[in-house]
Amino acid sequence: MAQLKVLVVDDEPGIRSGVSRILRTFHVTYPFMDEDYTFEVLEAATGEEGIEIIDREMPDILLLDNKLPGIQGVEVLEYVRKKSYDIVVAMITSYASLDVAVKAHSDGAIDFIPKPFTPQELKASIEQITKQQYLRRITQKLRVEGKKVRFQFLSVLSHELKAPLNAIEGYLRMMQERQLGDSLQEYASAIDRSLQRIEGMRNLIMDLLDFTKVNFERQLEKMQEIDLREMASLAVVTVSPYAIQKDIHFVTDITGCGKIWADPNDFEIIFNNLISNAVKYNKQGGTVTISVGCDDIEFNLSVADTGIGMNPDECGMLFEAFSRIKNDKTRNISGSGLGLSIVKKVVELYHGVINVESVPDKGSVFRVTIPKIQVTNIKAEL
Amino acid sequence: MNSKKYTVLVADDDPDYLFQVAYHLRKCGYEVMAVESQAEAEHVFSKMRPDIAVFDLMMESDDSGFILCYKLKRLYPGVPVILATAVARETGVTFGISSEQERDWIRADLYLEKGVRPEQLDQAIKQLLKI
Numbered sequence: 001m002a003q004l005k006v007l008v009v010d011d012e013p014g015i016r017s018g019v020s021r022i023l024r025t026f027h028v029t030y031p032f033m034d035e036d037y038t039f040e041v042l043e044a045a046t047g048e049e050g051i052e053i054i055d056r057e058m059p060d061i062l063l064l065d066n067k068l069p070g071i072q073g074v075e076v077l078e079y080v081r082k083k084s085y086d087i088v089v090a091m092i093t094s095y096a097s098l099d100v101a102v103k104a105h106s107d108g109a110i111d112f113i114p115k116p117f118t119p120q121e122l123k124a125s126i127e128q129i130t131k132q133q134y135l136r137r138i139t140q141k142l143r144v145e146g147k148k149v150r151f152q153f154l155s156v157l158s159h160e161l162k163a164p165l166n167a168i169e170g171y172l173r174m175m176q177e178r179q180l181g182d183s184l185q186e187y188a189s190a191i192d193r194s195l196q197r198i199e200g201m202r203n204l205i206m207d208l209l210d211f212t213k214v215n216f217e218r219q220l221e222k223m224q225e226i227d228l229r230e231m232a233s234l235a236v237v238t239v240s241p242y243a244i245q246k247d248i249h250f251v252t253d254i255t256g257c258g259k260i261w262a263d264p265n266d267f268e269i270i271f272n273n274l275i276s277n278a279v280k281y282n283k284q285g286g287t288v289t290i291s292v293g294c295d296d297i298e299f300n301l302s303v304a305d306t307g308i309g310m311n312p313d314e315c316g317m318l319f320e321a322f323s324r325i326k327n328d329k330t331r332n333i334s335g336s337g338l339g340l341s342i343v344k345k346v347v348e349l350y351h352g353v354i355n356v357e358s359v360p361d362k363g364s365v366f367r368v369t370i371p372k373i374q375v376t377n378i379k380a381e382l
Numbered sequence: 383m384n385s386k387k388y389t390v391l392v393a394d395d396d397p398d399y400l401f402q403v404a405y406h407l408r409k410c411g412y413e414v415m416a417v418e419s420q421a422e423a424e425h426v427f428s429k430m431r432p433d434i435a436v437f438d439l440m441m442e443s444d445d446s447g448f449i450l451c452y453k454l455k456r457l458y459p460g461v462p463v464i465l466a467t468a469v470a471r472e473t474g475v476t477f478g479i480s481s482e483q484e485r486d487w488i489r490a491d492l493y494l495e496k497g498v499r500p501e502q503l504d505q506a507i508k509q510l511l512k513i
Contacts, residue, residue, distance in 0.1 A: 162496070166396075167402070168398075169497070174402070
């Protein structure tokens with residue numbers, strides 16, 4: 001149970017005590033919030049008093065009347081914005097003129113609560129505001145974590161990019177110095193290996209581009225309704241040239257509403273990586289089963305293959321960046337070691353989980369579960 | 383090089399790099415045992431004593447090279463070890479074996495940047511073997 005501080009700035013004592021009374025017993029839950037939110041209400045009768053309380057108490061939510069005896073509500077709003085305080089502001093006002101509304105909105109007020117309001121109306125607004133505040137804070141946290149991850153990532157990256165360069169350079173020098181003789185035939189395997197290393201490097205660069213798309217900042221405006229059926233079949237089409245070579249058979253099973261609100265880039269990353277892995281690490285003539293299910297609460301994706309599988313140790317390290325499983329079976333499969341770490345980050349951005357079950361030589365099943373964000377809430381937040 | 387053939391144990395999980403190093407060292411007249419993992423390297427030196435070893439730092443784990451150094455030196459304190467890695471200065475991982483303290487825990491005799499020319503590696507091996 002977490003508590004948010006709400007400051008009401010209004011010169012009418014009735015409004016202030018009304019808000020206190022209504023919010024005292026109110027709490028907000030949200031499917032993917034870790035805990036419920038309750039509210040502590042602080043009161044100020046003037047803008048000046050409000051600013052004093054803001055500086056001292058740092059409220060999370062500010063309910064602000066515009067028409068105040070001294071300084072106006074909009075000026076309090078300006079003060080909050082100048083100080084870059086992390087406070088969500090809603091204006092409560094009986095006669096919001098258009099220019100006050102525009103000014104307030106451009107200064108970051110996110111909601112207008114018309115006076116007089118019923119307890120229901122206040123609760124609905126507070127609920128929206130709480131969710132908005134929650135999303136904002138999560139985003140900020142992710143941004144800080146993102147920076148740390150990026151640093152570690154870059155240090156390993158320079159290693160991973162240099163290794164193929166070293167290998168290719170080595171082969172070229174052998175050719176330059178005619179170390180294996182004068183016939184081009186002698187260099188066939190050196191050339192093959194160089195080309196394979198180049199392909200690996202190209203994959204790494206493609207994955208890096210994906211990685212930069214996952215910028216750890218969910219942008220609400222990019223959220224849209226995604227048709228999961230379409231997403232799955234696009235991913236299958238993308239991987240089909242390779243699947244045909246390996247004679248892989250696809251089974252798809254999509255149940256439920258089949259729609260989810262998300263950034264399509266993110267879901268493309270999840271689908272493409274899991275499905276192309278299922279082909280890459282499959283056996284000749286194998287099967288890939290893609291199941292998508294979703295209800296009002298969560299979205300489930302599972303991608304199962306009939307491939308080489310992994311032992312429990314290998315499963316454990318699978319989602320770390322650059323952790324490629326190295327053994328005889330994977331020797332000739334090129335991969336950057338980034339794909340699944342990216343998938344995991346994306347899934348976690350949506351507060352979801354990914355796990356894997358695998359049996360060596362039988363195959364692996366990857367399962368993703370993501371709590372569903374209610375369409376109406378997202379629309380309200382946009 | 384004198385008439386005795388020296389045995390070099392080379393461990394590197396990059397198959398191409400391993401192939402190239404092994405190729406060059408053989409050309410320089412060494413007997414080469416080339417392995418692709420920490421586990422294989424441990425297996426090899428549990429069975430025989432190489433004259434010198436060249437280990438990659440990052441294999442199964444980030445510090446495979448260090449572990450191999452430690453284990454090899456415990457078995458054969460006299461066998462020189464070269465640690466080769468592409469983890470370079472720009473990553474912020476700086477370590478060397480110039481100070482007494484570093485020598486104490488990094489039990490390598492020489493630390494080489496990957497991508498060194500084969501002649502340099504040969505040179506380094508000759509110095510450590512005092513030949």
